[in-house]
Amino acid sequence: MLRGTARECAAEFLGTLVLVTFGVAVVAQVVLSDKANGQYLSINLGWGLAVTMGIFIAGGVSGAHLNPAVTLALAVCSDFPARKILPYWAAQMAGAFVASAIVFAVYHEALIAFAGDVREQATASIWATYPQTWLSPFPGGFVDQVVGTALLVGVIFGITDARTANPTPAQGAIAIGLLVLLIGMTFGFNAGYAINPARDLGPRLFTAIAGWGPDVFRWGNNWWWVPIAGPLVGGVLGGGIYKLLIGNHHPASPAK
Numbered sequence: 411m412l413r414g415t416a417r418e419c420a421a422e423f424l425g426t427l428v429l430v431t432f433g434v435a436v437v438a439q440v441v442l443s444d445k446a447n448g449q450y451l452s453i454n455l456g457w458g459l460a461v462t463m464g465i466f467i468a469g470g471v472s473g474a475h476l477n478p479a480v481t482l483a484l485a486v487c488s489d490f491p492a493r494k495i496l497p498y499w500a501a502q503m504a505g506a507f508v509a510s511a512i513v514f515a516v517y518h519e520a521l522i523a524f525a526g527d528v529r530e531q532a533t534a535s536i537w538a539t540y541p542q543t544w545l546s547p548f549p550g551g552f553v554d555q556v557v558g559t560a561l562l563v564g565v566i567f568g569i570t571d572a573r574t575a576n577p578t579p580a581q582g583a584i585a586i587g588l589l590v591l592l593i594g595m596t597f598g599f600n601a602g603y604a605i606n607p608a609r610d611l612g613p614r615l616f617t618a619i620a621g622w623g624p625d626v627f628r629w630g631n632n633w634w635w636v637p638i639a640g641p642l643v644g645g646v647l648g649g650g651i652y653k654l655l656i657g658n659h660h661p662a663s664p665a666k
Contacts, residue, residue: 415494418472419501425468426476426505427512430609432460434513438536442520454598458591465583474583477606478502479645483563487649499608506612510537514620529622531629537613539602539637540630547636551601555640558597559605560648565589567652573660604637611638 412420436456440448448456461476468474473490475481481498484490513536514521525533531540545551569575569585577585594603604610614634617626627634 415497418494419497421468421471422475422498422501423505423508425464425472425474426502426608427509428467429460429464429476430506430509430613431512432463433457433609434510434537434613435516436460438513438517438520441533441536442517442524444524450598451595454591454594457594458587458589460587461590462583462587465586466580469579469583472498476502476608477641477645478608479559479606479641480563480566482642483567483645483649486646487567487653502608503612506608507616510613510616511620513537514616529617529625531625534617534622534626534629535602537617538610538626538634539604541601541633541636542599545600545630547631547633551633551636552640554597554600555605555636556644556647558593558603559641559644560651561597562589562593562605562648563645564648564652567649567657571652571657574656601633601636605641605644607638607641 433456436448436453440450440452464476465474468476473484475484475498478499481490481495481502485492485495517536521533534540541547541551545554566586566589569577569582569589575582575585590605593605597603611634614626618624
């Protein structure tokens with residue numbers, strides 16, 4: 411029987427797997443059907459619902475971080491133990507990688523029908539994010555990821571703060587899914603709103619070994635590092651701003 415950190419990491423693995431499986435699959439359906447079975451809004455809705463389902467899976471065990479940026483922000487800005495950062499990150503990455511393999515297996519024949527044996531950025535973008543042609547990795551892309559993730563983590567801190575919103579676990583899961591939907595509808599244009607290093611790097615590593623090769627790290631002017639560094643900085647920034655302006659200033663509970 412799994413206990414302690416091992417149990418929590420198993421939950422992070424499965425929660426992230428569920429999140430990324432649904433999220434990547436909705437992109438696959440839209441792209442491979444040439445938008446006959448979905449549009450950009452479908453992708454936004456799919457990722458938002460995927461986050462909610464992942465939280466339902468893991469929330470009661472690990473807190474459902476499902477995102478290295480969330481884990482780091484909680485360690486820096488809250489009371490999450492620093493010794494658990496790397497185990498959580500490893501579980502999240504593994505979940506995202508396995509999820510990518512699942513979607514690849516399900517949609518492999520559709521991929522071949524769509525693109526033949528060609529492995530190109532258009533199909534690699536089903537799994538990982540790539541910038542629009544005008545967007546520079548730095549400062550444009552980095553700022554994009556910092557802002558998106560700061561909004562994600564800052565609002566998560568607010569949603570889960572027992573002294574402000576104080577939702578039930580189910581309400582919190584739905585609210586965070588709606589938050590991801592909102593970020594996708596407002597900040598998805600530049601580069602696909604990764605806002606999660608595991609969600610991007612795990613699938614990118616999968617595509618690198620599944621036939622697309624090292625080009626997945628070169629496309630977009632070596633874009634690959636931006637969805638890692640930007641969210642890690644943005645998560646700490648968003649959590650820190652929330653704590654600085656709200657979380658540290660709750661009035662003391664009245665004595666009983």
